[in-house]
Amino acid sequence: MNKFIGFVGGGQMAEALIRGVIASGLYHSDNILVSEPNDFRREHLEKTYAVHTSADNHELFRRCRIVILAVKPQTMKALLEECRERVGEQHILVTVAAGLPISFYQKTVGREGLKVIRAMPNTPALVLEGATALSRNGHVSEEELLEAEEIFLAVGEVVLLDEVHLDAVTGLSGSGPAYVFSFVEALIDAGVKSGLTRAVSEKLTLQTVSGSVKLLKESGEHPAALRGKVTSPGGTAITALHVLEKAGFHGMIMDIVESAVVRSRQLGQVE
Numbered sequence: 001m002n003k004f005i006g007f008v009g010g011g012q013m014a015e016a017l018i019r020g021v022i023a024s025g026l027y028h029s030d031n032i033l034v035s036e037p038n039d040f041r042r043e044h045l046e047k048t049y050a051v052h053t054s055a056d057n058h059e060l061f062r063r064c065r066i067v068i069l070a071v072k073p074q075t076m077k078a079l080l081e082e083c084r085e086r087v088g089e090q091h092i093l094v095t096v097a098a099g100l101p102i103s104f105y106q107k108t109v110g111r112e113g114l115k116v117i118r119a120m121p122n123t124p125a126l127v128l129e130g131a132t133a134l135s136r137n138g139h140v141s142e143e144e145l146l147e148a149e150e151i152f153l154a155v156g157e158v159v160l161l162d163e164v165h166l167d168a169v170t171g172l173s174g175s176g177p178a179y180v181f182s183f184v185e186a187l188i189d190a191g192v193k194s195g196l197t198r199a200v201s202e203k204l205t206l207q208t209v210s211g212s213v214k215l216l217k218e219s220g221e222h223p224a225a226l227r228g229k230v231t232s233p234g235g236t237a238i239t240a241l242h243v244l245e246k247a248g249f250h251g252m253i254m255d256i257v258e259s260a261v262v263r264s265r266q267l268g269q270v271e
């Protein structure tokens, strides 16, 4: 089947999705068009994924029915104003921009019946392990939503939610990889401080993190239950957990996610 898809903005998130939909076989690279102003990025995407690129957003709207909007939220208004004459009833706009509500697209494009799907993916999509939440407006049919869901299922897990929950998703899984990378980096440094070489510490840390996640998924047990199984009386793990909780670990994690949720709401107020 010759399905076409267009990406406006060829940055990190677009690249993750492009890689995923090609690797999963959902789209052939020949059927992917990316419009991107940066020469270096266009060249990179053409060379790496054999997709078509252009510096002209209008061409993309002429050729593609499904258009993934993958520019920064701060750039979105100018982009929509530039392209609004090109947006027709055939288009399905799928936006990955953090914070901006569906009403923002409707208002800026100003077209009756505009179809908008708001997605909040994350960068592990690059290795087909993304986590995405999708929300649609009333003009998007069930079939069209499934079509968009397929794109994000090709790069990981998908949940369908009412739009009211998307700022929380942005703070949790959208920004979550940054928290996890920081935690992993700290754990590696901790191993080095305790006398391990960096290479050994990295290997042990990555396997500990991915193994723990796999155990959680496969056992279906609550994290607290599994934590209980590695804390023997008077042992090393419970001693370390004491330090962790004295530092307010749980509260700190809740605070950082909450701050990202607040920031997502602020970005959504961009006019």
Ligand SMILES: NC(=O)c1ccc[n+]([C@@H]2O[C@H](COP(=O)([O-])OP(=O)(O)OC[C@H]3O[C@@H](n4cnc5c(N)ncnc54)[C@H](OP(=O)(O)O)[C@@H]3O)[C@@H](O)[C@H]2O)c1
Pocket (backbone or CB within 6 Å): 008, 009, 010, 011, 012, 013, 014, 035, 036, 037, 038, 041, 057, 070, 071, 072, 073, 075, 078, 079, 096, 097, 098, 120, 121, 122, 123, 174, 175
């Ligand atoms: N990265 C993440 O972890 C993540 C997670 C969830 C959601 N998102 C969302 O994904 C979107 C893209 O983020 P990103 O990290 O991929 O950003 P990025 O790497 O900066 O990519 C955006 C790309 O769009 C290009 N661009 C700027 N103006 C344009 C225009 N008018 N027409 C076409 N292309 C244009 C930029 O080119 P120049 O560099 O030349 O300006 C850049 O290459 C954002 O809205 C973000 O909120 C990102």
